[in-house]
Amino acid sequence: MLNRRFLLSQRPQGLPTEEHVTYTEEPVKALKDGEILIKNDFISLDPAIRGWMDDVPSYLPPIALGDPVRATTIGKVVDSKNSEFKAGDLVLGLNGWEDYSVSTGFVGPNKMGVIEDTFGLPLEYFLSVLGPTGLTAYFGVEDILRPKKDQALVVSAAAGAVGSIVGQIAKIKGAKTIGLAGSEEKCQRLTSRFGFDSAINYHTNNLDAAIKEATPNGVDLYFDNVGGDILDTLLLNMNDFGRIAMCGMISQYNATEPVPGPYNMWQVVVKSLTLQGFLIRDYADRFGEAFESLAHWLNDGLIKHEDHVVVGLEKTLDSFALLFNGGNQGKLTIKVRQD
């Protein structure tokens, strides 16, 4: 069996190109005891992958040079020398940009997930609204922000895979939702499709004035997907005892020199704010609760979402750039091969 793979050959500065990620075709290695062979069907493309390419401490070790680019995938076990998995199992785990992944079936201390019930929903949903992005939105809202009725909740990158679900869950909880996005077209979509109460284009408006107009009583809760200047502006608009869920800093992923943090950190003290970082790994024991709630809301039509599925493994590297130039429409996923 030939395995098409994208290997990290050199650490990128900024966006990775063919210089840094090398396409190869090579035979699949024979399984050792304890290993399973997964035929990948879907590959999740996420901004976090860019961070794993750097040689810096993170919640996962950097991708080793020569290894396939790491990504969450969904695939089918096609061979198993591990008693915990059998051929035919549908698994979700950290594998790579490749047709076939050989795995121990573990990610760190955690066993790879086996999808037992698809709730009648398409498989690729487990990489988006029922996967890391949906789970991130779910726990960020349910556990970190905990909106009360009529609280003003702002989310940045609101038209993105996480942000759009954040807004919809917050709405279900009764919050007043304000989405920030990077184009008029995205803002339009926030209110018309995703049900946000208002939307602000941070490229064309005076952001501070626009936030003050949209939140006359101040901002209670902020779901931060971007960091940088926008976090700074929000810090100035937060109410006392406000909470900020720190989810991502897309403004910094491709920076080639250190990016200063918010200038307005003093506001954290004088307003008794709480900034809380989180990762879905923190909530592994509550995934079942999240799947059920999300699937229920999806089947009831309370959550709309968009998957941007690109067909063909060979397009993975080029497609990855879409995450950083705003080119993707919804959660970006590679369908490894046409059915």
Add this chain to the structure above:
Amino acid sequence: MLNRRFLLSQRPQGLPTEEHVTYTEEPVKALKDGEILIKNDFISLDPAIRGWMDDVPSYLPPIALGDPVRATTIGKVVDSKNSEFKAGDLVLGLNGWEDYSVSTGFVGPNKMGVIEDTFGLPLEYFLSVLGPTGLTAYFGVEDILRPKKDQALVVSAAAGAVGSIVGQIAKIKGAKTIGLAGSEEKCQRLTSRFGFDSAINYHTNNLDAAIKEATPNGVDLYFDNVGGDILDTLLLNMNDFGRIAMCGMISQYNATEPVPGPYNMWQVVVKSLTLQGFLIRDYADRFGEAFESLAHWLNDGLIKHEDHVVVGLEKTLDSFALLFNGGNQGKLTIKVRQD
């Protein structure tokens, strides 16, 4: 009655001098209905006063030009046209750098505190270890950091009024305490007098290496009194799910241009850290609990502290600078006049 006063005449850039704060002597104004006249005995000098001199949003309005410099004072009510207070009451509240303060008896929505019980301790303790600095340390440790036995707790500006009490309360709770301070002499005092497990001089050591050596299992909790580079270095050394109490940013109070926030904010996300700002006003309903615990520890000799009392109102402006050049030895307080 002549009232010696220091009035804010111009907003300072950097440290205030006689150009910005004008000394005057003028008669005390007659009381209106609802007002009380306080003869100040002690004036608390705190870094926060510098922030109130700027025309920027904060937890209190900026000091108006022409008003006395705002400060917490302890004094005696000498005349009252307010039924809530009577002559002879010992009061603690936000007044000014002056002999006599006229007040409504309220600070915002809160009634000025009346000291009913001194627990047999000197009056000036209510500006230090039983006052804002002790209360800040108490709630920062008890409520924000909540150390568990053997957790590694780092505090910056550890030889200062807040930091030294933070370390001692954390020690009572069983934490392993590491103090950061700006001189060898202060570091010596941290371990020998205040009982810290270890001390690091951030001026003469490689801070990152020194923290790693002092905390081989990483840093669980950080009480941040300084912000800036030191916060940045701590972010790199925090353990997953670490908590940071954001108390002050003395590195920024006298900055004349915007100071960037921490470069390592990304660590907040990948380590699921919580940064929580707080002010003692958040805990007004728990002051009684704090007074009792602190007085108990003081009377049992479990908390040592240092008051740096300067005698003479006329020395207030010059003494204020000590806070920013490391010249004070313990909590800086003005005793308004010699007994």
